[in-house]
Amino acid sequence: MHYTLHQLQIFLKIVENKSITKAAESLNLTQPAVSIQLKKLQDQFDIPLTEVIGRQLYITHFGNEIAITAQKVLDEVATITYKSKTFKGILSGKLTLSVVSTGKYVMPYFLSDFLNQNKGIDLVMDVTNKSKVVKSLVNNEIDFALVSILPDDIQLQSEILLENKLYLIGNHTAVSKINNDDLDVINEYPLIYREEGSATRLVMENYLYRNGLQSAKKMQLTSNEAVKQAVIAGIGYSIMPIIGLKNELERGDLKIIEMKGFPIKSNWYLVWLKNKSLSPVAEAYLSYIRDEKSKLKSAYFSWIDNY
Known part of the structure; x- marks a missing residue:
């Protein structure tokens, strides 16, 4: 066996990305360079590491076992490097x-x-x-x-x-539509939620439950950036941490809607x-x-x- 650490590193990226193209992008290498190193590693085994079905690359069971061992090898090499620096x-x-x-x-x-x-x-x-x-x-x-x-x-x-502060957020045209003293207004306008498992979603749902509110229409997006852009576009409102809104608030793209119970602090x-x-x-x-x-x-x- 004459595989190199470089080949193991490349193979792990292929396993991680399930794609030679994506692995090459991640490593800042060309696709042919990654393919060549994968072939050189594969040539040292009689059992396939990968297989292509249709146009999709799959890692074989044997390939996954080799990846686990390769990760251990690279971790030990990293430990050698760290110990060398520590002695210095x-x-x-x-x-x-x-x-x-x-x-x-x-x-x-x-x-x-x-x-x-x-x-x-x-x-x-x-x-x-x-x-x-x-x-x-x-x-x-x-x-x-x-x-x-x-x-x-x-x-x-x-x-x-x-400190973490969350506010009811709308775009620059949304604020004028809301009566700040009437919590029931939240029942009338679409709220944009984060995905299940998000802490921001949990805070939003707890606020609505405590105040006996339920949005008439609910949308779900899977990132804070996606929610932010949807609110800017006027699709709906959301309860958001202020920490990621500095630039949009300063430009006026987003507005804090003054409402009873806000900010929610943690x-x-x-x-x-x-x-x-x-x-x-x-x-x-x-x-x-x-x-x-x-x-x-x-x-x-x-x-x-x-x-």
């Missing part, structure tokens, strides 16, 4: 995070300086919905998660990073499993957050206090 006095290793989708407007600002100060750290950050973030926590797959609602069935430790929490043994990199990041979070909030998020 360089903080190195992997920092893994899972972030609820709206948290993408928060988390980068609490990472940038730390990563710039510690070039030996590799960041792996998954941006997804609350249900998948919680699953990653339960399975102990990550160092930290960013959530706006603390799960009540997991023992966690947490650090508050930032916090952005950095959380990790209670009694988890943090790696040196995770310990260093937690120390950085505790020392710098007030400064970072003032530098990047003071505008929230205006609303």
